[in-house]
Amino acid sequence: MTRGIVITGTDTGIGKTVFSAGLAGLLDGFYWKPVQSGLEEETDSEVVERLAGLPAGRVLPEVYRLREPLSPHRSAEIDGVAIEAAKLSLPALPGPLVIEGAGGLMVPLNRQTRFIDIFSQWRLPVILCARTTLGTINHALLSIEALRARSIPIVGIVFIGDEMADTQKTIAEFGNVRQLGRLPHLDPLTSATLRDAMIASFDLALIAGGE
Ligand SMILES: Nc1ncnc2c1ncn2[C@@H]1O[C@H](COP(=O)(O)OP(=O)(O)OP(=O)(O)O)[C@@H](O)[C@H]1O
Numbered sequence: 001m002t003r004g005i006v007i008t009g010t011d012t013g014i015g016k017t018v019f020s021a022g023l024a025g026l027l028d029g030f031y032w033k034p035v036q037s038g039l040e041e042e043t044d045s046e047v048v049e050r051l052a053g054l055p056a057g058r059v060l061p062e063v064y065r066l067r068e069p070l071s072p073h074r075s076a077e078i079d080g081v082a083i084e085a086a087k088l089s090l091p092a093l094p095g096p097l098v099i100e101g102a103g104g105l106m107v108p109l110n111r112q113t114r115f116i117d118i119f120s121q122w123r124l125p126v127i128l129c130a131r132t133t134l135g136t137i138n139h140a141l142l143s144i145e146a147l148r149a150r151s152i153p154i155v156g157i158v159f160i161g162d163e164m165a166d167t168q169k170t171i172a173e174f175g176n177v178r179q180l181g182r183l184p185h186l187d188p189l190t191s192a193t194l195r196d197a198m199i200a201s202f203d204l205a206l207i208a209g210g211e
């Protein structure tokens, strides 16, 4: 297993946190959301604590907790906080770490740095999460191109939602990426249904094997 894996996505609100919770649970690992914007609703770390089924202490504290549910750069400005990339250094841990960004790759942390710049420094393998609904081909292929332009290793793509066989195949072919699996919409979404769906939908060896 690699020491860490970055979960990014084509957009915000597509299911990165739910997939990250499932993956951290499956790996019996740790979860880290370094920058959380939006504190009024359940935070991503709290969602993972609820869904991953991990023992206490496996969800690391965020480095930045920003009040407004906006792009982190703006949320930080409103809170009077300057996000410093140097503070987002990788923690050393005794097990695999699942790291979630916020939104997609080009989301800014401040007026100079975007998530993709940090991912590029970390040099960790990345899993790209994508919706299956219309519009996703463009978002997914642009995201893959941006990762490749920076030589960021791509483990593969995870789809979230109802099966769209041609869409998934088209992205995998044009993007030259592996399809790691598809997490269906779960109702109810609980720790148990998520764990069962993760086991049924993903081959851990494929994910843990890296690029
Ligand atoms: N597989 C799923 N089954 C049921 N509901 C889901 C699933 N995936 C995501 N959701 C729901 O969709 C919403 C958005 O998901 P999630 O918070 O994981 O998105 P995200 O990509 O992490 O967003 P952000 O960019 O804010 O971190 C949540 O309400 C979540 O419970």
Ligand SMILES: C[C@H](N)[C@H](N)CCCCCC(=O)O
Pocket (backbone or CB within 6 Å): 012, 013, 036, 037, 038, 068, 069, 070, 071, 072, 102, 103, 104, 107
């Ligand atoms: C508030 C939201 N849930 C995320 N935490 C942040 C998403 C930032 C998206 C910015 C953008 O691409 O316009």
Ligand SMILES: [Mg+2]
Pocket (backbone or CB within 6 Å): 016, 017, 018, 044, 100
């Ligand atoms: Mg999230």
